[in-house]
Amino acid sequence: MTLSDKAVKEFKDIFKKEYGQDLSDAEAREQGGRLVGFFEILYKQAQTEYRRKLRLKKEKIKGFYLDPTESPYTCAICGETKPGNEIWWDLNGLRCADCWRNIQEKVIPPLTWDHDNKIWIHDWQIHSDYNVHPATARKLRRLEELHGIDLKRGDGSIYCTVYLVSENKKFLKKYSKKPAMKVEYIDPKGNKIQI
Ligand SMILES: [Zn+2]
Known part of the structure; x- marks a missing residue:
């Protein structure tokens, strides 16, 4: 420009x-x-x-699949990137076809992007943000101390697991979230900029 x-x-x-x-x-x-x-x-x-x-x-509709020509988008739930025609759009954001089907089949509530983990937590965050090793998480799930919901594709394979905050209050009391990392950089003029 x-x-x-x-x-x-x-x-x-x-x-x-x-x-x-x-x-x-x-x-x-x-x-x-x-x-x-x-x-x-x-x-x-x-x-x-x-x-x-x-x-x-x-x-007079509530949402629709985007056009295949629209650039690939990232699903707000599983984080996978899909072409437009595999992305369902409505006023709550973008969900891939598989996540949208799981919502419609009431496997999960109509989740949306949740940066602050107020409603739900993504599988990878249990490890990275809550410091729980994947093997420990599996054990805790077996012991029913951690409640995960497995999202499945049409063929039955699990592609993502989500954890509802409301179902994991006990777990969350025990394992608190690590504070977010502060990223700071110095611009060429020497000003400190925080993101
Ligand atoms: Zn998805």
Whole structure:
């Protein structure tokens, strides 16, 4: 994305005002261009979302499978990446066909992306975030101290296991979540940035 000379000048002025730093034309061109590119992506996403919501209204439906031409998407539950036509979209997000079937068959409640683990926990997190070795987790499941729900594909094979917070209160009392890692980096100007 190339910025006009006027836009570069404006970007330099804003940067100076906001951060008290002078950028060279080249720096302003590069950083400003990146910012515009970022907003273009956001804008495109907002447009896509709007188009999808419009379809819900028009066809009086609650959700639909996306178009095969739409870029691959990641399922909010199992985390697998699938082409558009294997991704069910509704107002709660994106779920792959297998997870969506498990929801419809009431194997699991209509789970969505749960970053804070307020409702459910993913299998890999039991190991990485709760410090429980997979072998220990299997043992705890046998002892019914950990309650997992296995998600199966059409052929009966298990592809993912989820743990509902409501069914694992005792376990969660005993094994607390590790604090999230803080990621910090220093930008070329020496500013500390935390993500
Ligand atoms: Zn899935």
